[in-house]
Amino acid sequence: MSKKFRNLHQRIEKLKQESLVGLREKHKDATDYLQEKKFFLPKLREHSGRLLAGATLAGTLLLGGGRSAEPRLLQTSAEERVKLGLATSEEVKKIISEKISQLLPGAIGKISGGDRDKICQFLQEILGIDVCFNLEGNELNFSFGWMGYEQHLQRFPGDTLAGHDEEQVAGIAPGLGGWGYFAKSRQEMTQEEYLMEKYYVAVQTMYLPEWQIRTKELSKWYKHRKVIVVNPENGTACVAVVGDAGPAAWTGKQFGGSPEVMKRLDLHLGSRKGKVLLLFVNDPDGKVPLGPIDFNLKTGQPESV
């Protein structure tokens, strides 16, 4: 892409982000509702295209072979229907839970070679996201471990708990996250930055073998690095960014999740912790949206099955 394009694109993108923030401030209920439906407004037109593609695939299944339509669709396995964008959210979660639980070790830690490939391939097929344990030579000490419930982080100077629109029970951390503020000011906060705090995780970068000698380089690499967190107990999954460093080893936990991440994984009540799988998302073009995911991103989510 040319410098001219980047310059023009950046100006309009900024206007778009400001428009999104303005919309959210004026119509919080409506934007929350869209978010619950996993409807990313800027992709409104693309969303329409995905539904049309979904309908074509459904038609092929229903009409092929000259047999009764309904049995043919029902005969297709749930796993196949997920790949075609024709399964329900509950089916997706059930498949993820069953399959991932089989592949995970009993104890927390790293996962062995063969199972790593199977997990990545499986999640890629089911969710349509490129995920991996090792990205660009970087890997966490744990990919399967305990995740605890964290507090909200300050998004910009002067940010208070009252400004966070969900899970206020979590409180707000008095200090800054490991990578500082997400935005320069409330006025300049983009929709992307707003979502980064909403869906952040803490990972133990400070215990990485080379952290002491490559601190600057690794810190830069991990800052807001996109990851996916999967709760194998119930098959829920959430895309998030690395927004903080921690927790300390003495806590017995290996990851921290923002209040919203923990809520999406259904780990926000009771002991507020659970064993999760955490992988990198290879998303150089920034196409994978942050937040919960229970459908195949490539084929889309059907309105009904």
Place this chain on the structure above:
Amino acid sequence: MFGLQISRIRLKTPIKKVFWDKLIEMDDIQIQIDQYGLAQKEKTELLKVVYQTIDIRILDVILSSLPKEKHQSFLDKLTKTPQHHKLLKFLKENVEDIEDKIKDLTKEVKKEIIEKLQEH
């Protein structure tokens, strides 16, 4: 003359329609974008983000005009079939002069966009 200029923007990935497209005129933006000598792919990407910005602002004006109790019903319809002509019918039944409001808003946003594009 304008027709010839506009036809130069051929989108590899056609931008899908939404129901308010019939109310908005995008030729002036397309002509503006065509002046920068960008590659085809770059024009497409730029036009996409322009449409996204306009879409967000139009939704803003719709939600500001539509009674709050109708929001969920409208959003359900919009997310299901954003291109369906019945959405405009629904809005016209619930908001006075919604077409004019969308048209006026679009003019304002397009002006902002063109000004942003022309910034140096």
